[in-house]
Amino acid sequence: MAEFGQPTPDRLRPPDGLWRRRVASFGHAGRGVWSALRSEVHMRYHAVATAVVVGLGFYCSISRLEWALVALAVAGVWTAEMLNTAIEALTDLASPDFHPLAGKAKDIAAGAVLLAAAGAAAVGALVFGPHLFSR
Numbered sequence: 255m256a257e258f259g260q261p262t263p264d265r266l267r268p269p270d271g272l273w274r275r276r277v278a279s280f281g282h283a284g285r286g287v288w289s290a291l292r293s294e295v296h297m298r299y300h301a302v303a304t305a306v307v308v309g310l311g312f313y314c315s316i317s318r319l320e321w322a323l324v325a326l327a328v329a330g331v332w333t334a335e336m337l338n339t340a341i342e343a344l345t346d347l348a349s350p351d352f353h354p355l356a357g358k359a360k361d362i363a364a365g366a367v368l369l370a371a372a373g374a375a376a377v378g379a380l381v382f383g384p385h386l387f388s389r
């Protein structure tokens with residue numbers, strides 16, 4: 255990471271050309287997903303849960319609309335977890351010492367993950383329940 259007051263490292267300088275910049279942006283986003291996967295144990299739980307859900311989807315031969323609901327639910331949880339991770343990192347950077355606002359920011363970000371996970375659990379129960387229990 256670039257230090258405060260240090261010149262921008264070459265690898266962080268935007269490349270010339272629109273397409274190269276777009277490709278570089280995808281690279282940064284991919285690095286973000288990889289970095290979160292490596293540092294956050296919760297992200298690895300989500301990866302395992304996603305693999306189980308996809309396997310269950312094929313096992314139950316769910317419909318296209320059901321796949322769409324499951325994909326939205328899974329993406330919602332991953333998105334909430336990654337935003338939570340980003341907010342935690344920024345909070346630790348901005349407020350390494352105890353501060354009520356830092357605690358509030360982290361609690362609210364964690365609450366977003368909880369709500370996304372609760373929604374995903376509801377989608378999972380509604381989509382897979384009938385397939386699994388009406389056999």
Ligand SMILES: Nc1ncnc2c1ncn2[C@@H]1O[C@H](COP(=O)(O)OP(=O)(O)OP(=O)(O)O)[C@@H](O)[C@H]1O
Nearest residue numbers: 296342349350351352353354356357358360361364
């Ligand atoms: N700088 C701070 N000031 C005040 N309260 C904080 C601060 N840092 C953390 N907390 C409190 O401690 C809780 C846990 O924070 P922590 O950074 O350990 O996240 P976590 O819930 O353990 O997430 P993870 O497991 O992803 O690291 C926060 O939700 C917040 O209530």
